[in-house]
Amino acid sequence: MQSLLRALATGRDVAEMGSAFGETAAVMRETARSVVTVELDPDRAATARERLRDLPNVETLEGDVYEVLRGRGPFGLVFADGGLRPVTEEKWEAILALVEPGGIIVKDDMTPGRAVEGDEVREFLLRDPRLAAAEILARPEMAVIVAVRLPD
Ligand SMILES: C[S@@+](CC[C@H](N)C(=O)[O-])C[C@H]1O[C@@H](n2cnc3c(N)ncnc32)[C@H](O)[C@@H]1O
Numbered sequence: 527m528q529s530l531l532r533a534l535a536t537g538r539d540v541a542e543m544g545s546a547f548g549e550t551a552a553v554m555r556e557t558a559r560s561v562v563t564v565e566l567d568p569d570r571a572a573t574a575r576e577r578l579r580d581l582p583n584v585e586t587l588e589g590d591v592y593e594v595l596r597g598r599g600p601f602g603l604v605f606a607d608g609g610l611r612p613v614t615e616e617k618w619e620a621i622l623a624l625v626e627p628g629g630i631i632v633k634d635d636m637t638p639g640r641a642v643e644g645d646e647v648r649e650f651l652l653r654d655p656r657l658a659a660a661e662i663l664a665r666p667e668m669a670v671i672v673a674v675r676l677p678d
Contacts, residue, residue, distance in 0.1 A: 527634050527664060528553045534603055534630055534672070535561070541601040541624055543591045544608020548574030554605070555584045562598070564591040566609065592620050600626035606633045613646035622656065627677040636661065636669040647671070 528550055535558040542551050545565035551574065555561045562585040563578070565571040571588035578584045587594050591609050604624050610617065610633075625631055633651060642648040651673045652659050659673035 527670065530664070530670065531603075531605060531632060532557050534632065538602030538629070539599070540603045540605065541595060541599065542605045542607060543595075543610075543621075545574040545586065546570050546608070548577040548586065550605065550607070551578055551584060551586070552581070554603075555581055558583065558603070561585070562587060562595070562601075564589065564594045566590055592617065595624060596620070599624040600629060602626055602629045604629070604631045606631055607635075610647065613650070618650050618654075622654075622675065625675045627675055629675050631657070631673040631675070632670060633673075634664065634668065634670040636671060638663055638667070638669040 531550060532553050535554040538558055540554050540558045540561045542563035545551055545563040547570060551561050551563040560583045564587045565574055575586045578586045601624050606621060642652055651671045656676055657673040658676055659671055661669050661671050664670045
């Protein structure tokens with residue numbers, strides 16, 4: 527996953543939903559133009575801040591990503607790795623608003639082989655007409671969805 531995100535981040539402004547301890551942000555920033563990463567949990571946010579401090583193209587923020595990133599962007603890559611559930615229409619629209627035309631949303635940790643119908647994450651990312659998306663088996667036990675925002 528980190529190799530895929532490192533590749534997709536190249537030259538882009540990246541937003542990460544859920545920093546955890548900053549591991550993936552540290553990888554994406556190697557190729558990205560910029561990375562802004564947001565973490566809700568104060569202890570995790572502190573660890574991420576420490577790990578990522580002094581890196582000139584990384585901004586580490588604490589709080590609810592939907593509040594913290596409202597009005598920011600658009601980004602060329604959004605790694606949707608935290609705060610998705612419970613899934614709501616409002617959240618999807620907020621995520622889409624972060625992504626520039628041609629920009630990418632990545633969602634990992636998908637259980638392979640599940641139907642699209644009844645799976646709110648798949649229904650949005652694979653069926654929304656504003657996106658062109660593919661589900662890829664990253665490991666035997668984990669799939670990832672890569673969705674590109676179509677031009678308006
Ligand atoms: C799977 S972990 C992120 C891992 C990290 N992206 C990485 O690859 O290193 C998900 C994180 O999202 C955070 N999170 C959950 N809801 C959030 C929200 N509304 N805003 C920001 N972060 C949130 C959780 O606290 C958790 O640390």
